[in-house]
Amino acid sequence: MKLRLFLPLVGMVAMTASCNNIGGQSANNMDTLAASNPFYSDSKLPFQTADFDHLKSTDFKPAFEAAIKTQQAEVVKIADNTEKPTFENTLVALEKSGLLLRRVNCVFNLLVQANFDTILQKLNEEIAPKLTANTDAIYLNTKLFKRVETIYNERAQLKLDSESVRLTEYYYLKFKIAGAGLSDADKVTLKAINGEEASLSAKYTNQLNAANKAGALVITDSTELDGLSPGELAAAATAAKTAGMNGKWKISLQNTTQQPALKSLKNRATRQKLFEASWNRAEKNDSNDTRATIARIAEIRSQKAKLLGLPNFAAWQLQDQMAKTPEAVDQFLSKLIPAATAKAKGEAAEIQALIDQQKGGFQLQPWDWDFYSEQVRKAKFNIDENEEKPYFEVFNVLQNGIFYAANQLYGITFKERKDIPVYQKDVRVFEVFDKDGTSMALFYCDYFQRDNKNGGAWMDNLVVQSKLLGTKPVIYNVCNFTKPAEGEPALISYGDVTTMFHEFGHGLHGIFASQQYPSISGANTARDFVEFPSQFNEHWAMDPQVFKHYATHYKTGAPMPQALVDKIKKAATFNEGYSLTEILGAADLDMQWHKIAPGSPKQDIDKFEAQALKDTHLDLPQVPTRYRSSYFLHIWSNGYAAGYYAYLWTEMLDDDAFDWFKTHGGLTRENGDRFRDIVLSRGNSRDLSQMFRDFTGHEPKIEPMLENRGLK
Numbered sequence: 184m185k186l187r188l189f190l191p192l193v194g195m196v197a198m199t200a201s202c203n204n205i206g207g208q209s210a211n212n213m214d215t216l217a218a219s220n221p222f223y224s225d226s227k228l229p230f231q232t233a234d235f236d237h238l239k240s241t242d243f244k245p246a247f248e249a250a251i252k253t254q255q256a257e258v259v260k261i262a263d264n265t266e267k268p269t270f271e272n273t274l275v276a277l278e279k280s281g282l283l284l285r286r287v288n289c290v291f292n293l294l295v296q297a298n299f300d301t302i303l304q305k306l307n308e309e310i311a312p313k314l315t316a317n318t319d320a321i322y323l324n325t326k327l328f329k330r331v332e333t334i335y336n337e338r339a340q341l342k343l344d345s346e347s348v349r350l351t352e353y354y355y356l357k358f359k360i361a362g363a364g365l366s367d368a369d370k371v372t373l374k375a376i377n378g379e380e381a382s383l384s385a386k387y388t389n390q391l392n393a394a395n396k397a398g399a400l401v402i403t404d405s406t407e408l409d410g411l412s413p414g415e416l417a418a419a420a421t422a423a424k425t426a427g428m429n430g431k432w433k434i435s436l437q438n439t440t441q442q443p444a445l446k447s448l449k450n451r452a453t454r455q456k457l458f459e460a461s462w463n464r465a466e467k468n469d470s471n472d473t474r475a476t477i478a479r480i481a482e483i484r485s486q487k488a489k490l491l492g493l494p495n496f497a498a499w500q501l502q503d504q505m506a507k508t509p510e511a512v513d514q515f516l517s518k519l520i521p522a523a524t525a526k527a528k529g530e531a532a533e534i535q536a537l538i539d540q541q542k543g544g545f546q547l548q549p550w551d552w553d554f555y556s557e558q559v560r561k562a563k564f565n566i567d568e569n570e571e572k573p574y575f576e577v578f579n580v581l582q583n584g585i586f587y588a589a590n591q592l593y594g595i596t597f598k599e600r601k602d603i604p605v606y607q608k609d610v611r612v613f614e615v616f617d618k619d620g621t622s623m624a625l626f627y628c629d630y631f632q633r634d635n636k637n638g639g640a641w642m643d644n645l646v647v648q649s650k651l652l653g654t655k656p657v658i659y660n661v662c663n664f665t666k667p668a669e670g671e672p673a674l675i676s677y678g679d680v681t682t683m684f685h686e687f688g689h690g691l692h693g694i695f696a697s698q699q700y701p702s703i704s705g706a707n708t709a710r711d712f713v714e715f716p717s718q719f720n721e722h723w724a725m726d727p728q729v730f731k732h733y734a735t736h737y738k739t740g741a742p743m744p745q746a747l748v749d750k751i752k753k754a755a756t757f758n759e760g761y762s763l764t765e766i767l768g769a770a771d772l773d774m775q776w777h778k779i780a781p782g783s784p785k786q787d788i789d790k791f792e793a794q795a796l797k798d799t800h801l802d803l804p805q806v807p808t809r810y811r812s813s814y815f816l817h818i819w820s821n822g823y824a825a826g827y828y829a830y831l832w833t834e835m836l837d838d839d840a841f842d843w844f845k846t847h848g849g850l851t852r853e854n855g856d857r858f859r860d861i862v863l864s865r866g867n868s869r870d871l872s873q874m875f876r877d878f879t880g881h882e883p884k885i886e887p888m889l890e891n892r893g894l895k
């Protein structure tokens with residue numbers, strides 16, 4: 184069993200596009216940066232980790248400027264080389280370029296998200312377009328692409344090792360996807376489309392933000408809000424007051440279709456009003472209506488695909504993903520739909536029975552679902568978080584749960600390093616030792632919420648592992664648990680426990696990285712693969728041996744009573760029909776929008792959406808899609824176009840891989856070493872599907888996922 188985490192985008196973006204993806208620099212071109220700047224040279228600290236004791240927010244701007252300039256000069260030099268292109272003088276040279284940028288960016292990415300100040304925030308806005316331009320200057324450089332293409336075409340004759348072949352393919356695909364192979368005229372068209380897409384995405388975000396704000400539900404009579412807690416009521420009153428509506432109550436909209444207050448609002452008419460406020464927020468025929476914007480985005484994305492020689496945008500977007508084609512994604516989704524919708528229908532019947540039992544006298548509607556399902560949940564499981572929390576003290580979970588499981592599986596050990604500088608006093612640093620005692624990585628954890636930290640949880644590298652660069656991994660995990668009062672223990676929920684295991688799973692992907700080249704090292708992999716190691720690691724939270732080792736009462740040390748353990752286990756598959764169906768609806772809409780054939784007329788958003796869900800049998804009246812097209816931020820603006828499925832795809836992988844463990848003796852060193860050898864240590868150095876097949880011995884199977892979701 185496990186908890187599915189729909190982590191904020193920041194985590195994914197940080198992991199796939201931040202410090203890991205930037206090309207590369209060498210020390211000889213640093214004359215533009217003052218020698219007093221801490222980024223001027225490699226850190227002298229262990230693992231070349233960041234020296235937070237001597238870093239100021241003002242150091243970043245000059246370092247970024249020098250770093251971009253340096254990398255551009257390096258890239259021009261590689262592209263203009265008059266010698267015949269070789270693997271060394273082109274691809275290895277690219278990997279070695281941009282070292283300063285990598286160094287600055289890794290530290291900046293951590294601080295701007297986990298410990299920001301106004302200087303860093305302002306710089307973030309300023310530097311983002313410059314970094315994009317820098318990347319474009321590399322991947323749209325025709326001369327450079329010609330060199331890469333030559334090496335790619337000759338790769339079979341070059342006697343390269345397998346990782347070098349993979350790097351060649353990685354670069355070739357990256358250039359191709361960016362459009363480096365187009366004629367100059369087509370590049371002009373592509374840049375125009377990219378430009379229009381970027382401004383439409385920005386317009387969409389602004390419209391949606393305004394629509395979210397304007398769409399909040401305002402209530403004038405507090406009896407309509409019966410069911411909300413005193414705290415929620417007070418918050419709604421404050422929100423109204425802030426908006427100049429003293430004496431009223433305002434319930435703001437969250438970006439999903441269902442709204443948190445729908446769980447507790449007793450007044451059915453209020454529930455309906457709140458639901459409709461959410462559902463129609465961006466479809467009011469006013470300036471915040473996003474429909475025309477997304478119709479145009481979908482249209483130009485299909486034009487872009489055509490320009491790049493592909494049948495549709497999804498086909499273009501999926502080229503470097505594990506799934507590779509839209510057909511593979513559709514096939515995957517279609518395996519889940521019947522089981523998910525059947526379960527959802529069963530849940531609906533259960534809720535209807537409760538409504539009838541209470542003599543409600545109405546048919547279940549989407550705005551009733553959470554309210555009644557919460558009652559069913561309470562009746563069935565009677566879960567109270569305050570009952571479980573005393574068994575989950577955060578650092579006990581870390582040391583006796585997460586570190587313990589990693590030790591049992593992989594033989595690695597951990598030792599706290601109080602001498603390594605940290606950026607905030609709550610941060611703790613551990614040195615990681617391999618099974619033979621060799622020092623292999625640093626692991627930072629920053630678990631508590633702060634005002635100057637983004638929400639959610641994520642992992643990233645401070646230093647990326649690379650044999651070529653002589654660097655070992657420096658990894659961090661950031662979470663947002665409530666900080667206890669001074670001297671009090673930090674007690675967290677079981678959901679938080681699985682978040683910790685999840686982020687540490689990403690951590691292991693970084694810690695075990697053993698690549699020559701930084702671009703394909705560790706967690707630097709496809710979007711539909713990157714959540715595999717992390718979700719896989721969540722499974723160990725409930726492993727009996729691991730659970731017993733960490734779930735002990737913080738005061739008495741007593742193990743958690745079995746009845747409570749059973750309740751936690753059972754509650755995990757509750758309402759899974761609904762939650763999977765709403766996600767499938769969103770994933771399906773995403774795919775259908777991005778399979779539109781080039782040259783198709785502009786779509787009527789509502790008609791298109793209704794037809795799409797009908798075609799795939801996801802049009803359950805009581806289970807609306809998690810995001811309607813008009814407020815599906817992930818796909819119109821946040822880099823998840825034709826990519827929302829990845830959350831579910833990686834779930835299939837991790838459940839299947841865990842199933843392999845179950846049938847081979849579970850938590851053993853032998854199994855752990857095998858997983859490390861075939862998956863965790865390989866980064867993106869091999870074909871991802873092959874990696875998976877080598878581990879499990881078969882193509883990814885859907886059955887373990889259905890079983891874990893309680894759908895079998």
Ligand SMILES: [Zn+2]
Nearest residue numbers: 190194714717
């Ligand atoms: Zn994750």
